[in-house]
Amino acid sequence: MARQKELFAAPETGAGLCLAAGLTLFRYYLDGAAQRSLAGGIAEAVLKAPWYIPTMPRSGHPLSVKMTNCGGLGWVSDRDGGYRYQAAHPVTGEAWPPIPQLALSAWRALASYPHPPEACLVNFYDRHARMGLHQDRDEAELAAPVVSISLGDSCCFRYSGLRRGDAARKIELNSGDVLVMGGAARLTFHGVDKIFPGSSGLLPDGGRINLTLRRVTRPRAM
Numbered sequence: 304m305a306r307q308k309e310l311f312a313a314p315e316t317g318a319g320l321c322l323a324a325g326l327t328l329f330r331y332y333l334d335g336a337a338q339r340s341l342a343g344g345i346a347e348a349v350l351k352a353p354w355y356i357p358t359m360p361r362s363g364h365p366l367s368v369k370m371t372n373c374g375g376l377g378w379v380s381d382r383d384g385g386y387r388y389q390a391a392h393p394v395t396g397e398a399w400p401p402i403p404q405l406a407l408s409a410w411r412a413l414a415s416y417p418h419p420p421e422a423c424l425v426n427f428y429d430r431h432a433r434m435g436l437h438q439d440r441d442e443a444e445l446a447a448p449v450v451s452i453s454l455g456d457s458c459c460f461r462y463s464g465l466r467r468g469d470a471a472r473k474i475e476l477n478s479g480d481v482l483v484m485g486g487a488a489r490l491t492f493h494g495v496d497k498i499f500p501g502s503s504g505l506l507p508d509g510g511r512i513n514l515t516l517r518r519v520t521r522p523r524a525m
């Protein structure tokens with residue numbers, strides 16, 4: 304398979320693949336049944352909070368992914384308001400649906416963080432969509448990791464370091480994989496270079512769904 308050649312082979316640690324300090328990949332964390340169940344949960348969520356196309360701050364250029372969210376807060380972006388979290392869908396004005404239980408279970412098992420996530424950004428990639436190199440830094444609480452779940456078609460995921468110009472590596476993310484970006488890797492630059500169409504039969508119309516679970520606010524001291 305030609306597509307494998309460009310991808311970095313990470314060392315196995317027994318508790319996931321350690322891609323870098325704080326950056327851990329759990330291959331096939333969700334088995335086929337769990338993937339189908341979670342994909343069904345997202346399809347239901349989309350009935351309440353439909354996909355929409357966010358736009359870039361200032362330029363107003365549309366992103367190539369469609370997005371929605373689950374949870375008390377959702378990540379949104381548009382020309383005038385920029386990147387932010389808000390409690391309501393930007394098009395319908397309705398509250399976001401709850402985060403699916405399977406995603407919450409993955410957070411509890413893998414995040415090593417005592418408080419629940421507040422946001423679950425859901426990205427949909429068709430065969431042409433991609434996501435440029437960026438950091439997830441719109442959250443006040445950086446002590447919590449980002450937990451990222453892949454469903455559907457595989458993708459080429461690119462990550463570098465804490466500076467945009469750091470050397471990048473590429474790895475393939477497949478349906479059921481979960482990636483945890485925390486600690487020293489919480490602000491790692493990352494993005495999606497390309498989708499491999501037809502690599503999974505999970506989603507009826509193909510494509511890739513990515514869920515990123517995030518803690519947004521700092522928990523109040525007890």
Ligand SMILES: O=C(O)CCC(=O)C(=O)O
Binds near residue numbers: 424434476515
């Ligand atoms: O789709 C992915 O695997 C990454 C998504 C991402 O980087 C983001 O939502 O910030």
